[in-house]
Amino acid sequence: MLTDVDLVSVTPVEERYLVRQTESVDIPGIIELCTHVYPESVAWSAEQLESHRSIFPEGQLVVIERETGKLVGFAASLVIKRDDYDWGEPWRIFTDNGYFTNHDETGRTLYGAEVMVHPDYQGTGVGSELYRSREEVARTLNMVRIRAGARLRGYHHNHKTFTPEDYVKAVEKKKVWDPTLSFQLNRGFKVVQVVPNYLRSDSESMGFAAIIEWTNPYATVVT
Known part of the structure; x- marks a missing residue:
């Protein structure tokens, strides 16, 4: 719970939303979120999402609305070596078909594979919180850059x-x-x-x- 001291330095967006690493309990919520954001596409599978967590937990983020406990945003990332890839290739090449098994901890490029915000929450700061948190991951891990499509x-x-x-x-x-x-x-x-x-x-x-x-x-x- 936020205290009066915490609220002095907490923005309204941070007061409303919690950003944290993805947990197994979040997986059904992420899959449901996919159906709202990409109704015409196949959602992330539970197997893929667990693969992300087991390979690179620091790069997997969710946004939770504090009042309701609802999962309203999601971001997924992995580390690669920039020069190992032709940047004209499709998304599936950079993510090893969505499983992140090509994650290379010796790389200096954080690859942003996904950012999703529930349509009802777009424009409320969820996306900015995900990007800010991803940038913090890049700084913490001393990445040279973030790249994404x-x-x-x-x-x-x-x-x-x-x-x-x-x-x-x-x-x-x-x-x-x-x-x-x-x-x-x-x-x-x-x-x-x-x-x-x-x-x-x-x-x-x-x-x-x-x-x-x-x-x-x-x-x-x-x-």
Whole structure:
């Protein structure tokens, strides 16, 4: 329970939500969350989610609404070596088909495989808390960077006007708003490249994603 002393330094978002590492008890809630966020896609399986926890527990996060105990957000990450990958490859390559068995603790790149926020809670600070917590994981583990694929959720509305590359440039210039990429750019991420077939079954992005990167300003050289 929060005390009066705690409340002095706690933001309204932190007062409402708890961010913590994923536990086994959270798995049914994560799977249910998937059905709300990605109703057209196959949800994460319990086997995949347990694999994440057993391989890299520090990178698996959930957001719980304190008052109700409801799981309203989820993030999953793993560590890789940047130069081991062709960054034009699809999501399944970076995640070993969603199991994270390619996690490499000697790497310096935290790969953001997933961030989900319940539709009823979007815009209330859940996403920001997940990204802030993921950045803290990167700092704690002395990662050089965070990389992820930002699916271009608004592209299906704009594909007749823009190529994927021009769409991303328009979002970067704030001429077009994209529900995913605009948020991430506001968090300090930069676009590295635009790739096709990142998530082939995603109708909103038509399979396109922007590979994005956040640089850890506190990273130190490992000797």
